[in-house]
Amino acid sequence: MPDFITLDALVRNTAQARPDRIAVIDGERKLRYAEFDALIDRIAAALQRDGVKPTDAISICALSSIEYAATFLGALRVGVAVAPLAPSSTAQDFAAMVKDSSAKILFTDDFAAEAMKDAAIDASVRRVALDGGASGAAFSGWLAAEGAKAAPVSVDPEWVFNIIYSSGTTGTPKGIVHTHSLRWRQYGQLDPLGYGPEAVTLLSTPLYSNTTLVCFNPTLAGGGTLVLMKKFDARGFLDLAQQHRVTHAMLVPVQYRRIMALPEFGSYELSSFVMKFCTSAPFAAELKRDILARWPGGLTEFYGMTEGGGSCALLAHEHPDKLGTVGQPMPDHIIRLIDEDGNFLPQGSIGEIVGRSAVVMTGYLNQPQKTAETFWTDKDGQRWVRTGDVGRFDQDGFLTLMDRKKDMIISGGFNIYPSDIEAIASQHPAVLEVAVVGMPSEDWGETPVAFVVARPGATLDPAELKAWTNAKVGKTQRLSEVVLSEALPRSAIGKVLKRELRDQRLAAGAVS
Structure with a gap:
C-alpha cells in the first residue's frame, strides 16, 4: 500500500x-x-x-x-x-x-x-x-x-x-x-470489506456523521458508486437497494429494525449485497440473527468512538455464536478494561473500556481540557482513549458491552447495568423497544425505570410487563416502574437519548 x-x-x-x-x-x-x-x-x-x-x-x-x-x-x-x-x-x-x-x-x-x-x-x-x-x-x-x-x-x-x-x-x-493521515488509514484498507470499483454503497444516514463517512470515504477511494438517500424510510431504502443492485450499506439498529419489520421485506431482490454494516447504538442479538437469516450478504458490526482509539468488529456471518458481543479488536487496535483506580483487569472482569491505535483524533478543537480528560496514560506512559463504556471480554476475546458508564445505575450500593434489564424486557412479545433509565430514589439513591414502546397492534399493560420482567431479573435489578411511550427520543443516527427520558420524567415530578 x-x-x-x-x-x-x-x-x-x-x-x-x-x-x-x-x-x-x-x-x-x-x-x-x-x-x-x-x-x-x-x-x-x-x-x-x-x-x-x-x-x-x-x-x-x-x-x-x-x-x-x-x-x-x-x-x-x-x-x-x-x-x-x-x-x-x-x-x-x-x-x-x-x-x-x-x-x-x-x-x-x-x-x-x-x-x-x-x-x-x-x-x-x-x-x-x-x-x-x-x-x-x-x-x-x-x-x-x-x-x-x-x-x-x-x-x-x-x-x-x-x-x-x-x-x-x-x-x-x-x-x-x-x-488526512487518519482517514487514509481507514479508506486505504478496502479489503476484506469488499469495497472496490464494483461497489455500490447506499448511504441513508447523514453526511455530517462519522458513521456515514466510514462508508462514503472507502467507496470513493475504491472507485465505487454512492447512492444518496436524503431522508430514510424503510421501503424507500429497499426500493433503492433493489433498483441499483446495492452491494454495501451502513445502517443503525433502528433502521434495521424498521426494514426487517416490513411484511413485504422478502419480496425484494437483495442478492447483490456483499456487506452490510452497523454501528452507533446497541444492536440486539435477535435482530442480528434475523438479518443473517433473511438478508443476503455479510453483516459487520463496528464498535468504537468517533474520537478513535480502539475499535472492535464483529463479522456476524462468521461468528453466529457471538451475536451478543461487538466482536474482537480490529488489527493493530488494542483494547483493555480498567477499574476505577486505573488498574488493568483480567479476562472475565467488568470494567471501563480503553483503547489505543494509530487511528485517533488529534483532539477536540479549541478544548485542550476536554481533550486531556478523554485521554488516559498508564504507568508505562502509553496513552489510551477512555470510552466511558463498560464491558467484559469472554474467553475467546470477544467484547460484550454492558452500558455507558454514565448510564450505570447505582441502587442501594449495587451496580445495575440497564442493558441487562433491557435484554430481558425486550423478550416480551408485546415489546418493540425498551430503554431503562436510573431515576432518583429516596430509598435507594437510584432505581431502574423502563420506558417501553409497544409493538404495532399489541396491547401492553405496564403492570403486567413490570411483573413479567421482575420475575426474570435479579432482586437488585427489579423495575420500580414501566412507562409506556409512543416513541423513544433518538439522535439523528439512532442513539436513544436517555437523558431526555430522565429529564422528562423528572419534570413530571417522578421520584420513587
Whole structure:
C-alpha cells in the first residue's frame, strides 16, 4: 500500500481510468467520475478565488446531495478542512459550531436554513446555497467557470481532513479533529470489506456523521458508486437497494429494525449485497440473527468512538455464536478494561473500556481540557482513549458491552447495568423497544425505570410487563416502574437519548 494518497486524488485516478463509471446517484440525477471530478475542480478553484487557504475550514449543513459530496471533496483538494454540521442542532449550538470551526464559507440548503434561522452567525461568514435556494448565494453562480482548476496544493498528511461535532447529547458539541493521515488509514484498507470499483454503497444516514463517512470515504477511494438517500424510510431504502443492485450499506439498529419489520421485506431482490454494516447504538442479538437469516450478504458490526482509539468488529456471518458481543479488536487496535483506580483487569472482569491505535483524533478543537480528560496514560506512559463504556471480554476475546458508564445505575450500593434489564424486557412479545433509565430514589439513591414502546397492534399493560420482567431479573435489578411511550427520543443516527427520558420524567415530578 502506498504511504499516503488523498481521497480526492483517488477520485481523480478513477476519473482518468474509468471516466464513465457512475460516481454519485442522487434521485434521478447521476454523475460519472469524469463529471464528478470536474465539478470538484470547479469547487476547489472557487474556494481559492474566494481566498480560502490551505488549513482554513468550511462548514456544510444540508441534506445529502451531489453538490454536498463534491463540495466536501473540493475542499479536501485544496487542503481545506470540512466541518459537516447537523441540521437538527439547536440554533445556539449551530452558531457555536460555525464559530468554533472558524468556517470561511457556510454551504447550506433550504432544509437546513430552517434550523439556522435564529442562529447568530457572524456576517463575515459567506453563505452558499447548494440547492440554489434562498439560504445563500446560488451554488451554480458561485462555482468557478467550466474547465477551471485550482492551483495545485501539496496536502500535508497531518492537516485536518474534517471536524466532526459530537451529538451534543451530554452538553455542547465538541469538534473532533481527524487528519488526512487518519482517514487514509481507514479508506486505504478496502479489503476484506469488499469495497472496490464494483461497489455500490447506499448511504441513508447523514453526511455530517462519522458513521456515514466510514462508508462514503472507502467507496470513493475504491472507485465505487454512492447512492444518496436524503431522508430514510424503510421501503424507500429497499426500493433503492433493489433498483441499483446495492452491494454495501451502513445502517443503525433502528433502521434495521424498521426494514426487517416490513411484511413485504422478502419480496425484494437483495442478492447483490456483499456487506452490510452497523454501528452507533446497541444492536440486539435477535435482530442480528434475523438479518443473517433473511438478508443476503455479510453483516459487520463496528464498535468504537468517533474520537478513535480502539475499535472492535464483529463479522456476524462468521461468528453466529457471538451475536451478543461487538466482536474482537480490529488489527493493530488494542483494547483493555480498567477499574476505577486505573488498574488493568483480567479476562472475565467488568470494567471501563480503553483503547489505543494509530487511528485517533488529534483532539477536540479549541478544548485542550476536554481533550486531556478523554485521554488516559498508564504507568508505562502509553496513552489510551477512555470510552466511558463498560464491558467484559469472554474467553475467546470477544467484547460484550454492558452500558455507558454514565448510564450505570447505582441502587442501594449495587451496580445495575440497564442493558441487562433491557435484554430481558425486550423478550416480551408485546415489546418493540425498551430503554431503562436510573431515576432518583429516596430509598435507594437510584432505581431502574423502563420506558417501553409497544409493538404495532399489541396491547401492553405496564403492570403486567413490570411483573413479567421482575420475575426474570435479579432482586437488585427489579423495575420500580414501566412507562409506556409512543416513541423513544433518538439522535439523528439512532442513539436513544436517555437523558431526555430522565429529564422528562423528572419534570413530571417522578421520584420513587
